[in-house]
Amino acid sequence: MxxxxxxxxxxxxxxxxxxxxxxxxxxxxxxxxxxxxxxxxxxxxxxxxxxxxxxxxxxxxxxxxxxxxxPPSTFAVFYNTNEDGTVNVSLGGRKLRVNLHPSIPPESLKKGQEVIVNEGLNVIEARGYDPQGEVVHLKHLLDDGRAVVSLHLDDERVVEISDALTHQDLSVGDHLLFEPRSGYLIEKLPKGEMEELVIEEVPDIQYDQIGGLTKELEQVKDAVELPFLYPELFAEHRLSPPKGLLLYGPPGCG
The missing domain is CATH 1.20.5 (Single alpha-helices involved in coiled-coils or other helix-helix interfaces)
Structure with missing residues (x-):
C-alpha cells in the first residue's frame, strides 16, 4: 500500500x-x-x-x-448699408449694390473703408483705409457730412467725409487725403511749420468793430494801406513800404 x-x-x-x-x-x-x-x-x-x-x-x-x-478678387470702397442687408460700394468708379458675407457684421463697416469683392460681387473681407490718394485743401464744411475741397489748379469739388474723419476737428485750410475713385476724404495730413502760420480764411472784421486801439489801428493803416493807396508818393519820395508788422502784447489786448 x-x-x-x-x-x-x-x-x-x-x-x-x-x-x-x-x-x-x-x-x-x-x-x-x-x-x-x-x-x-x-x-x-x-x-x-x-x-x-x-x-x-x-x-x-x-x-x-x-x-x-x-479668379482675382477686387478692391472696392464701402458707402453704406441697405435695409435688405446688401451694401453699396464703389468699384472702379461705379456705385454698386452687392451682398455682404454673413461673417461680416454690417455695423463693423465704416464709410470710405476698403473691402474685398469676389467674382460674384460679394463682399468677403473688410480692410482698412487706402493710404494713397490726392492731397487736397479744405475750403468749406457742409452740414450733411460733405465738404468743399480745392484740388490742383484751384478746381473745387464737393466730396464725402469718411467715418475716419467724423470725430476729428477739421478747419478751413487743412490738408486732407482724398480718394478720387470713391470721392471720400479719408485722412487729415499734418501741415508744415510755416503753413501753420498762414490764415486760410480771411476774417470778416471791420476796423470799427475793434475798440480801444485807435492809435494802433492808425499805425496799421499807415503801414499797410498807404503804400497801396498812394504808390506815386512813395516812389516820388523814395520811401520803402514796410515789409511787415509785428503785433505784440499780453493775451486779450486785441
Missing amino acids: GIRKTDDHIREIEKLRTEIESMELEMRQLHESRQKLHFSQQKNEQLVSTLHEAKAQIEALRKEVDKLSA
Missing part, C-alpha cells in the same frame, strides 16, 4: 509539473502576444499619425491650388 501511494504521489507531482510547465509556456506566449500587440498598437498609432499629417498636407496643398486657380 505504501509503495502504491508513493507511485500515485509521483504521478501527481509529474502531472502538476507538466501542468506548471504548460502554464509557464502559455504565460510566455501570452507575454509575447501582449508585446506583439503593444508593438502593433504603436505601429498603428504611428500609421494613423502619418495618415493625419498626410491628410493635412493634402488639404493644405488643395487650398493652395484653389487659391492659385481662383
Whole structure:
C-alpha cells in the first residue's frame, strides 16, 4: 500500500509539473502576444499619425491650388448699408449694390473703408483705409457730412467725409487725403511749420468793430494801406513800404 501511494504521489507531482510547465509556456506566449500587440498598437498609432499629417498636407496643398486657380478678387470702397442687408460700394468708379458675407457684421463697416469683392460681387473681407490718394485743401464744411475741397489748379469739388474723419476737428485750410475713385476724404495730413502760420480764411472784421486801439489801428493803416493807396508818393519820395508788422502784447489786448 505504501509503495502504491508513493507511485500515485509521483504521478501527481509529474502531472502538476507538466501542468506548471504548460502554464509557464502559455504565460510566455501570452507575454509575447501582449508585446506583439503593444508593438502593433504603436505601429498603428504611428500609421494613423502619418495618415493625419498626410491628410493635412493634402488639404493644405488643395487650398493652395484653389487659391492659385481662383479668379482675382477686387478692391472696392464701402458707402453704406441697405435695409435688405446688401451694401453699396464703389468699384472702379461705379456705385454698386452687392451682398455682404454673413461673417461680416454690417455695423463693423465704416464709410470710405476698403473691402474685398469676389467674382460674384460679394463682399468677403473688410480692410482698412487706402493710404494713397490726392492731397487736397479744405475750403468749406457742409452740414450733411460733405465738404468743399480745392484740388490742383484751384478746381473745387464737393466730396464725402469718411467715418475716419467724423470725430476729428477739421478747419478751413487743412490738408486732407482724398480718394478720387470713391470721392471720400479719408485722412487729415499734418501741415508744415510755416503753413501753420498762414490764415486760410480771411476774417470778416471791420476796423470799427475793434475798440480801444485807435492809435494802433492808425499805425496799421499807415503801414499797410498807404503804400497801396498812394504808390506815386512813395516812389516820388523814395520811401520803402514796410515789409511787415509785428503785433505784440499780453493775451486779450486785441
